[in-house]
Amino acid sequence: MRFSSNLILWYKQHKRDLPWRNTRDPYRIWISEIILQQTRVNQGLSYYCKLVEKYPDVHALANADEDELLRVWQGLGYYSRARNMHHTAKVVAYKMDGIFPDSYHELIKLKGIGSYTAAAISSICFNEHQTVVDGNVFRVLSRLFGVDTPINTAQGKKQFEKLAHELNDGGESGLFNQALMEFGALHCTPKQANCASCIFAAQCYASRHGKVDVLPVKEKKQKVKERYLNFFFVHDAYGNTLIQKRVMKDIWQGLYQFVLNETKEETGVEDMMPDLLGLYNGSKNIKRVDRCTHKLTHQKLYIQFIEVEVEKLGANDVSGYEIVSMSDLGNLAFPKPLERYLKDFKVR
DNA sequence: AACACGGGGTA
DNA sequence: TACCCAGTGTT
Structure with missing residues (x-):
């Protein structure tokens, strides 16, 4: 057949x-x-x-x-x-x-x-x-032939x-x-292929020659870049927050983020305060710092979230950021780690 | 040709 | 961990 x-x-x-x-x-x-x-x-x-x-x-x-x-x-x-x-x-x-x-x-x-x-x-x-010709086709045909x-x-x-x-x-x-x-996707899978019950086993090159685990061949992967993203989650007593749409040609284009300060290396919150001072000229209160890492295919992100409470956010205080009510954030798309932060924030 | 672009599942 | 996934667009 x-x-x-x-x-x-x-x-x-x-x-x-x-x-x-x-x-x-x-x-x-x-x-x-x-x-x-x-x-x-x-x-x-x-x-x-x-x-x-x-x-x-x-x-x-x-x-x-x-x-x-x-x-x-x-x-x-x-x-x-x-x-x-x-x-x-x-x-x-x-x-x-x-x-x-x-x-x-x-x-x-x-x-x-x-x-x-x-x-x-x-x-x-x-x-x-x-x-x-997708990943499945590469795998099945490379093994079979x-x-x-x-x-x-x-x-x-x-x-x-x-x-x-x-x-x-x-x-x-x-x-x-x-x-x-x-x-x-179901039978000739990347790991632990089901060769014992395969209808093509008798004619499959990889199955007959014990090469199922080395096919398909793929050339070495790119290396992972490390980045340090420090997000200030700024909010006031009226439930307003500061956010910004990512427009740069970079990860997460079109999604929203908090006030961002990216640094070359792990940086203490105190060392970043000068940047924050330029952003808001009233009194502020750092309430909490959370950390996490986030793996992408080609980047490893070291993320800090610095929760900052201010008295009242006003248009004069910020440039490049929008003032948005906390309750409206649910209509906007956030990157996975930020969405997770928001979810945790609501719970506590 | 090489790189950038997410997040989750699997061993 | 490391690899992979019903790939495409840019440089």
């Missing part, structure tokens, strides 16, 4: 029942694919449900407020996905009469849609003969694309693509 037929049979037996698998509406498939970029199904599932309920069609999403959209996206990470999605929704709604392009080559022109997502949407929604070309090189990517496309020969590209990814 052909590999593609065998794979699709496996898929029909083992696939998970997921909400985006009950539709071929390009809007919904698009939302699901953006969410699932570098994100596991279990992590993205609730976000998908929230998004399609709040924004049932591309017009609703196009008309959304960006802060509101980022708040829905809060906690999922890679926030450029949300900003690009919003941009593309406006393009589709206002320049394409709300109709998504129906081909790979048109889809890939849209912001946030790269080769993977264009292949996924065009194959799943329009049955175009395109083949997805013993391909040890590093997957994070241009050569490797081309080689796997060619191989995947040759295998996708059954005229059901949407099914084939989802089947291959599902097989990687």
